[in-house]
Amino acid sequence: HVQLEESGPGLVKPSGTLSLTCTVSNDSISSRNWWSWVRQSPGKGLEWIGEVHHTGSTSENPSLKSRVIISIDKSKNQFSLKLNSMTAADTAIYYCARGGGGSAPFDYWGQGTLVTVSS
């Protein structure tokens, strides 16, 4: 079955940039699916960050759009998230997931990675 795994640092300094990668197994990232990032914090619950398609098309949550870059690397079957100007409010568990694209549910998720913003 499809597997996703997040990787990246668990600690980011205030004003720094978060960089996470999601590696997809048992599905081609070049399939018709969209690939998303979702985060979860006690204060804001589950929040969709944005998504990418293998064509390179992306969509971001307007609340984060100015700080987010999502990209795809088809050669590695991976997609990535960069979130800049991090603050304590960005401390959360970050998940990658398959789905989105305006109508599709999130049917496969990574295990999640805790990112803490602290000096």
Add this chain to the structure above:
Amino acid sequence: DIQMTQSPSSLSASVGDRVTITCRPSQSIRTFLNWYQQKPGKAPKLLIYRASSLQSGVPSRFSGSGSGTDFTLTISSLQPEDFAIYYCQQSYSTPPTFGQGTKVDIK
């Protein structure tokens, strides 16, 4: 953004009970409504998509119904492994948004 309101926020139930959770979006989303189950330390798991379609591998005691602005997740006979937090999510418009969750615990 479409706001998703779940009720109740939490409930206590016994094994074998029938459990119903409601989700109300702030505007009509036709049937673009999904339900997830989340257990401690785990990612959300898709249970129901498009309001009433059971995701592959999910037990048939889970069912969903509704359209527009009123949706329901029902667990027909609660099992020990069903104690978890349940979330609804709309996939009608961008950004997709989630409800605040309903915690189901043991009475």
